[in-house]
Amino acid sequence: MRLVTVAGPPSSGKTSIIVRTVEELKNKGFTVGVVKFDCLSAQDEELYSAYSIPVRTGLSGGLCPDHFFVSNIEEAIKWAEDRNFDFLITESAGLCNRCSPHIKDVLAICVIDNLSGVNTPKKIGPMLKMADIVVITKGDIVSQAEREVFAYRVRQVNPRGMIIHINGVTGQGSFYLAKQVEKTSSVDTLRGATLRFTMPGALCSYCLGERKIGDDRQIGVSKLVNFRGDD
Amino acid sequence: MRTTLLQMAIDELMEMMPWIEDYFSSFAIDPAEIGNLKLEELGSTPGKDYFMEKGTTYHAFIDGFFMFIEQVKALKQDSGFSINSLTVFPGRNKNGETEAFSVELKKGKVTAIVGPTGSGKSRLLADIESLAQKDTPTGRSILVDGRSPTDEERFSTEGRFIAQLSQNMNFVMDLSVEDFLTLHAESRMVDEIHHIVQKIYDTANVLAGEPFSRETPVTQLSGGQSRALMIADTALLSPASVVLIDEIENAGVDKVKSLELLVSNNKIVLISTHDPLLALSADQRIVIKNGGISKLLKTTDDEKKHLESLEKIDRKITLMRDQLRTGEEIDLSDLLI
Numbered sequence: 253m254r255l256v257t258v259a260g261p262p263s264s265g266k267t268s269i270i271v272r273t274v275e276e277l278k279n280k281g282f283t284v285g286v287v288k289f290d291c292l293s294a295q296d297e298e299l300y301s302a303y304s305i306p307v308r309t310g311l312s313g314g315l316c317p318d319h320f321f322v323s324n325i326e327e328a329i330k331w332a333e334d335r336n337f338d339f340l341i342t343e344s345a346g347l348c349n350r351c352s353p354h355i356k357d358v359l360a361i362c363v364i365d366n367l368s369g370v371n372t373p374k375k376i377g378p379m380l381k382m383a384d385i386v387v388i389t390k391g392d393i394v395s396q397a398e399r400e401v402f403a404y405r406v407r408q409v410n411p412r413g414m415i416i417h418i419n420g421v422t423g424q425g426s427f428y429l430a431k432q433v434e435k436t437s438s439v440d441t442l443r444g445a446t447l448r449f450t451m452p453g454a455l456c457s458y459c460l461g462e463r464k465i466g467d468d469r470q471i472g473v474s475k476l477v478n479f480r481g482d483d
Numbered sequence: 484m485r486t487t488l489l490q491m492a493i494d495e496l497m498e499m500m501p502w503i504e505d506y507f508s509s510f511a512i513d514p515a516e517i518g519n520l521k522l523e524e525l526g527s528t529p530g531k532d533y534f535m536e537k538g539t540t541y542h543a544f545i546d547g548f549f550m551f552i553e554q555v556k557a558l559k560q561d562s563g564f565s566i567n568s569l570t571v572f573p574g575r576n577k578n579g580e581t582e583a584f585s586v587e588l589k590k591g592k593v594t595a596i597v598g599p600t601g602s603g604k605s606r607l608l609a610d611i612e613s614l615a616q617k618d619t620p621t622g623r624s625i626l627v628d629g630r631s632p633t634d635e636e637r638f639s640t641e642g643r644f645i646a647q648l649s650q651n652m653n654f655v656m657d658l659s660v661e662d663f664l665t666l667h668a669e670s671r672m673v674d675e676i677h678h679i680v681q682k683i684y685d686t687a688n689v690l691a692g693e694p695f696s697r698e699t700p701v702t703q704l705s706g707g708q709s710r711a712l713m714i715a716d717t718a719l720l721s722p723a724s725v726v727l728i729d730e731i732e733n734a735g736v737d738k739v740k741s742l743e744l745l746v747s748n749n750k751i752v753l754i755s756t757h758d759p760l761l762a763l764s765a766d767q768r769i770v771i772k773n774g775g776i777s778k779l780l781k782t783t784d785d786e787k788k789h790l791e792s793l794e795k796i797d798r799k800i801t802l803m804r805d806q807l808r809t810g811e812e813i814d815l816s817d818l819l820i
Binding site: 279350352366367369370373374376377378381382391392393394395396397398400401404405407408409410411412422423424425427428431449450 | 505506508509511535537538539540543546547548550551553554605608609612613618619620646647648649651652653654655656663664666667670671709712713716717720721722723
């Protein structure tokens with residue numbers, strides 16, 4: 253079975269892109285399952301079901317969605333293998349810009365949209381910088397010049413990734429992506445596989461449910477801004 | 484080359500390739516502050532932890548640096564992907580019937596695409612954009628300059644060879660016209676930025692009905708002004724050699740001049756339209772029916788002869804629209820029925 257991880261900021265168009273790509277793959281006779289990792293709630297199950305795409309959802313709740321993702325990914329693969337899918341696509345929302353869900357030797361896709369502003373590529377960390385494919389969406393509502401500038405800015409932070417422009421509404425461009433996804437090699441297990449980058453870490457009192465504010469309440473790893481330097 | 488560059492100081496590199504500042508800035512590094520350091524020393528200053536903080540590693544940073552140089556060199560060299568002709572080979576319509584003929588699209592020529600909504604115009608544009616090779620739902624294949632593009636050519640273009648323009652597009656950047664054009668020119672690695680910005684600005688003002696200043700924020704331009712700026716910018720600065728236009732009829736720009744501008748910059752122009760003036764300004768028109776190309780009509784001499792009167796009607800309607808907008812009474816005196 254072949255595995256693809258898709259990540260991107262909220263509302264960038266991940267679900268639309270996946271639906272369109274799965275449609276292309278299904279036309280070629282492949283079976284595809286999707287696992288959606290989200291934080292508090294996910295309404296996409298209905299959307300996937302409307303396209304008859306088998307889907308499972310995992311909600312991380314109070315945990316870092318990235319950590320939640322990596323501790324559940326093997327089970328997700330098992331779910332997909334039991335059903336004999338040709339492809340498993342995981343969707344995870346990049347809720348903080350330091351998210352880094354990508355795994356070495358597993359096709360990594362980052363979805364980012366033209367409306368997020370030209371400075372956004374600089375603000376997003378490993379999720380964008382270490383992706384093999386960067387899908388840029390919502391190109392149909394901004395000018396050609398902005399699309400070109402935005403793509404250049406993505407290039408700056410991820411010179412090795414491939415850029416694919418997709419219109420999530422019409423599906424224009426998803427054909428390209430499906431073709432790339434098809435080329436990826438299969439994985440049996442992720443046991444022993446390595447993340448491309450460390451996940452954002454935190455081990456402090458607030459991780460464990462502390463709600464009171466104050467330095468006497470802070471235990472563990474924390475980091476302070478220097479507000480006292482020269483202006 | 485890699486070893487040589489690694490041993491050079493940042494200052495020297497900056498002198499050679501000033502645009503590498505763009506790459507450094509995406510890691511929040513100011514090259515001026517570390518000018519004396521050699522590139523290979525960045526692993527110790529700012530150091531490994533710094534790169535970690537920025538969501539990367541020193542090695543990935545260096546690898547990326549060399550790839551960025553390659554990318555920019557490619558960007559400077561080829562102004563995109565220069566194409567003389569595209570040929571659309573027959574596919575199938577929604578009933579599975581094979582299209583009867585192929586269509587050639589040439590540099591400097593305009594092809595209109597006509598047909599009812601939902602007939603398959605967008606599908607044709609999508610086939611062209613992806614340089615289909617019998618692997619899209621229509622089964623069409625597209626030849627570039629008479630031959631099938633390799634997979635590498637198809638996928639490495641990253642949409643750079645096609646520019647798109649439609650009525651739904653807006654500017655979203657919070658910049659003045661001048662800053663906006665400068666930013667675009669910089670990202671295109673243009674040498675004489677000031678010159679090209681001036682040229683686009685002047686051209687856009689000719690195309691737009693109402694003039695606008697360079698200081699106007701792009702988000703505050705009227706529909707017509709925006710369209711004019713987009714067209715001038717695409718014609719003069721975009722690397723794309725194919726321009727796909729989706730319905731600009733009600734945009735409030737000089738439509739005929741816009742097409743002439745794109746064509747005079749050696750673009751292959753496709754325009755999906757219901758506007759008789761635009762359709763007849765094209766050299767040929769493709770009729771789409773039930774998902775397939777059903778006819779190819781060359782614009783006849785007779786049709787061309789009537790273009791002038793069509794333009795006259797179009798100007799009259801524009802004038803009436805302006806009168807309406809400015810609160811004047813509509814002048815119906817020379818309305819020919």
